[in-house]
Amino acid sequence: DIVMTQSPDSLAVSLGERATINCKSSQSVLYSSNSKNYLAWYQQKPGQPPKLLIYWASTRESGVPGRFSGSGSGTHFTLTISSLQAEDVAVYYCQQYYSTPSTFGQGTKVEIK
């Protein structure tokens, strides 16, 4: 199984400041035949299901604000919130869908400083 490791486990950021979350996979999730990274990012608020933010490592889901962006390739990925808003307080997960079983990182809790 591919192990997904996120860092940090939690972070506190001031409103309007940048938040950066890292995700590392134990093996590459880049599929050479189509050059796509099989990596997604989700946001989860209490009592709600995970919400898809980013897929293919950097493609923003429809309706997701532009302050969310994803980058990286192979085994190292980053989710950036460029200007943190109050409604962004949540737990964020990365997920690889390159191979079965699909696996998730342990989550990063984002709070307001």
Added chain:
Amino acid sequence: EVQLVESGGGLVQPGGSLRLSCAASGFILNNYEIHWVRQAPGKGPEWISYISNIGTTTYYADSVKGRFTVSRDDARNSVFLQMNSLRAEDTAVYYCVREHYDFWDVWGKGTTVTVSS
């Protein structure tokens, strides 16, 4: 509106069974592959099962293999998860999730399963 709605959760004793349902609305379910994912209290999501769009291929996590069975009824636009020999560690919120060109784009709100005596 495109959505998935889970039902069938509840309180069950260890060794008991439950059958979860996942009903689709706003889209034709048999065009899509479906996953079941669970999330134990305070933990991250855990993938547990997959069924292909025509139901001929299924996969299971090792943690549930031999105890859980996924199926689908396209006439009812629904997917099911039969859970037998339930254990305390199966306690979680269970979600069904739509796969769309490999990534997962639609999650249901979940149904809660509690295994306790």
